[in-house]
Amino acid sequence: MTHKIKVFLGIDWGGTYIKAGLVDSQGKIVKKKVYCSSQLREKQGFINNLKLLLNDFSSFNIKSIGIGVPGIVDVEKGFIYYLPNIPGWEKYPLQSVLEKNLGLPVSIDNDANAFALAESRFGAAKGKKRAIFLTLGTGLGGAIISGGKLLEGKTSANELGHVPINLAGRLCGCGGRGCIETYVGNRYLLSHYKRLKKNKTKVKDVKELFQRGLDGEGEALVVWKEFSHNLGKFLAGMINVFNPQVIIFGGGVSGAFKLFKPLVAEEIKKQVMWPQNLGLKLVRAKLKNAGIIGAALLASEGIRNKDKGRSEKK
Amino acid sequence: MTHKIKVFLGIDWGGTYIKAGLVDSQGKIVKKKVYCSSQLREKQGFINNLKLLLNDFSSFNIKSIGIGVPGIVDVEKGFIYYLPNIPGWEKYPLQSVLEKNLGLPVSIDNDANAFALAESRFGAAKGKKRAIFLTLGTGLGGAIISGGKLLEGKTSANELGHVPINLAGRLCGCGGRGCIETYVGNRYLLSHYKRLKKNKTKVKDVKELFQRGLDGEGEALVVWKEFSHNLGKFLAGMINVFNPQVIIFGGGVSGAFKLFKPLVAEEIKKQVMWPQNLGLKLVRAKLKNAGIIGAALLASEGIRNKDKGRSEKK
Numbered sequence: 001m002t003h004k005i006k007v008f009l010g011i012d013w014g015g016t017y018i019k020a021g022l023v024d025s026q027g028k029i030v031k032k033k034v035y036c037s038s039q040l041r042e043k044q045g046f047i048n049n050l051k052l053l054l055n056d057f058s059s060f061n062i063k064s065i066g067i068g069v070p071g072i073v074d075v076e077k078g079f080i081y082y083l084p085n086i087p088g089w090e091k092y093p094l095q096s097v098l099e100k101n102l103g104l105p106v107s108i109d110n111d112a113n114a115f116a117l118a119e120s121r122f123g124a125a126k127g128k129k130r131a132i133f134l135t136l137g138t139g140l141g142g143a144i145i146s147g148g149k150l151l152e153g154k155t156s157a158n159e160l161g162h163v164p165i166n167l168a169g170r171l172c173g174c175g176g177r178g179c180i181e182t183y184v185g186n187r188y189l190l191s192h193y194k195r196l197k198k199n200k201t202k203v204k205d206v207k208e209l210f211q212r213g214l215d216g217e218g219e220a221l222v223v224w225k226e227f228s229h230n231l232g233k234f235l236a237g238m239i240n241v242f243n244p245q246v247i248i249f250g251g252g253v254s255g256a257f258k259l260f261k262p263l264v265a266e267e268i269k270k271q272v273m274w275p276q277n278l279g280l281k282l283v284r285a286k287l288k289n290a291g292i293i294g295a296a297l298l299a300s301e302g303i304r305n306k307d308k309g310r311s312e313k314k
Numbered sequence: 315m316t317h318k319i320k321v322f323l324g325i326d327w328g329g330t331y332i333k334a335g336l337v338d339s340q341g342k343i344v345k346k347k348v349y350c351s352s353q354l355r356e357k358q359g360f361i362n363n364l365k366l367l368l369n370d371f372s373s374f375n376i377k378s379i380g381i382g383v384p385g386i387v388d389v390e391k392g393f394i395y396y397l398p399n400i401p402g403w404e405k406y407p408l409q410s411v412l413e414k415n416l417g418l419p420v421s422i423d424n425d426a427n428a429f430a431l432a433e434s435r436f437g438a439a440k441g442k443k444r445a446i447f448l449t450l451g452t453g454l455g456g457a458i459i460s461g462g463k464l465l466e467g468k469t470s471a472n473e474l475g476h477v478p479i480n481l482a483g484r485l486c487g488c489g490g491r492g493c494i495e496t497y498v499g500n501r502y503l504l505s506h507y508k509r510l511k512k513n514k515t516k517v518k519d520v521k522e523l524f525q526r527g528l529d530g531e532g533e534a535l536v537v538w539k540e541f542s543h544n545l546g547k548f549l550a551g552m553i554n555v556f557n558p559q560v561i562i563f564g565g566g567v568s569g570a571f572k573l574f575k576p577l578v579a580e581e582i583k584k585q586v587m588w589p590q591n592l593g594l595k596l597v598r599a600k601l602k603n604a605g606i607i608g609a610a611l612l613a614s615e616g617i618r619n620k621d622k623g624r625s626e627k628k
């Protein structure tokens with residue numbers, strides 16, 4: 001049986017896993033599949049797995065494919081500049097290689113941009129023209145919606161995690177120093193906590209650190225207060241630049257939203273120019289499968305820079 | 315005699331002066347006038363002077379008026395939130411008051427945005443879709459062109475000078491702490507230099523500090539090196555976010571461009587994620603009367619958020 005309904009294949013690619021979904025034009029996931037394999041770090045393995053996936057989905061009317069990529073992408077030409085955590089993909093023309101191999105139009109972008117697009121169309125930023133998106137996890141992913149669209153760029157850009165917040169800061173994974181990511185990433189939070197505890201305690205993950213904060217444990221609260229101070233200060237600067245209507249918090253660390261939201265809001269208020277902050281809302285991300293839905297939106301909305309990109313060449 | 319050619323009145327309002335010009339659709343100034351008066355700080359004085367101005371220009375075919383305002387503006391509704399250096403204008407509906415008094419359509423925006431618009435249409439950023447604009451002077455004014463247009467906002471936004479660059483920084487005029495403005499403003503440069511000289515020398519202005527740097531004087535070079543370090547670090551963060559094609563330097567301190575450009579470029583390179591920086595150019599502002607021409611462009615291009623603003627209400 002062939003399904004008649006038009007769908008878009010959204011792929012959230014995290015390195016060793018693929019979360020794939022067929023998404024209809026209302027943002028509903030019609031079918032979902034998750035693959036886990038170290039093969040996915042390799043080019044040929046990645047392509048082969050996508051072929052298998054398309055085979056599994058062969059009864060569907062797939063119009064195009066979108067991929068959220070964990071790295072910096074040239075969105076005009078559809079190639080990967082590099083993936084910070086997966087070596088070997090430098091300057092790889094992923095879009096054209098996949099189009100040749102899979103026989104369908106492909107759009108690629110950064111995964112944080114895909115997340116932002118999904119939350120902007122169907123989630124916590126629905127109907128908003130200006131929004132800032134953060135994915136708080138090991139690193140700090142970021143994206144901007146301006147005028148209802150992803151901020152224009154030749155690259156996937158929007159690397160909010162790599163805005164320096166201290167002139168003489170720690171070395172960041174990106175090679176720079178003092179990036180906000182080095183002050184709010186979960187590795188930093190945990191190591192900072194252990195230092196405060198003089199290494200006399202174990203803490204499994206940020207979730208546990210969150211619970212200890214909720215329980216009122218002194219050192220855990222210190223960590224969350226500093227986290228909020230740093231994040232709020234950074235956000236105040238971005239609010240001064242973008243005048244967003246809403247800031248959306250996603251990613252694992254956003255589990256502690258209840259705890260840090262009032263502290264972040266307080267810090268923003270101290271630092272920001274007040275007209276920039278009028279009516280601003282701080283909100284948790286809403287969608288369960290934002291990565292997949294956003295990738296499908298990359299496919300259905302096409303690439304970003306239409307006047308220079310793929311849609312013109314064809 | 316009445317001139318037939320269609321012109322736009324651009325007004326660069328600096329507090330105690332008005333630089334006014336009639337600008338044609340090619341960005342050429344047909345006629346220019348400068349008024350200086352402390353009356354211009356007062357509402358009625360400001361309105362009266364604009365009436366006189368229109369009277370002087372009565373033989374011209376003026377289509378509309380644009381004003382670059384030294385403060386934060388609501389560009390949707392055309393009112394002033396506040397002017398940092400001129401008290402008494404809080405929440406003042408400048409646009410509607412002037413339209414009633416002058417009988418012509420009026421558009422208002424922040425003066426740094428007007429400058430950016432002029433350089434983007436006719437100056438150093440002509441033809442570029444993505445550009446960052448800095449006016450280096452007492453403070454640090456900033457503006458963004460994204461997708462060929464001013465970054466959208468309800469406010470005039472784009473307050474690049476008030477992005478914090480240090481977690482525990484000095485108090486800024488805006489009320490925040492550690493804003494980049496407090497590290498690159500001319501007052502800071504001069505006081506830093508005097509401190510290094512242990513107050514044993516006099517320096518008239520930044521121009522003289524620039525000359526001493528060019529002459530190779532140690533302390534002056536230290537000041538320019540630190541200036542460049544701070545500015546470059548800040549710009550790297552903005553480049554990571556915006557992926558601009560060009561950064562334009564205007565304002566009095568940009569007189570020292572020759573001296574600080576290579577140092578700023580070096581610092582950017584150290585800090586930035588390289589794909590964001592590809593092909594980026596650092597350039598001095600080009601236009602002589604960018605403030606006037608930009609204000610006229612505010613008039614000719616209309617207000618920014620057309621779907622919510624004045625152009626819809628009419």
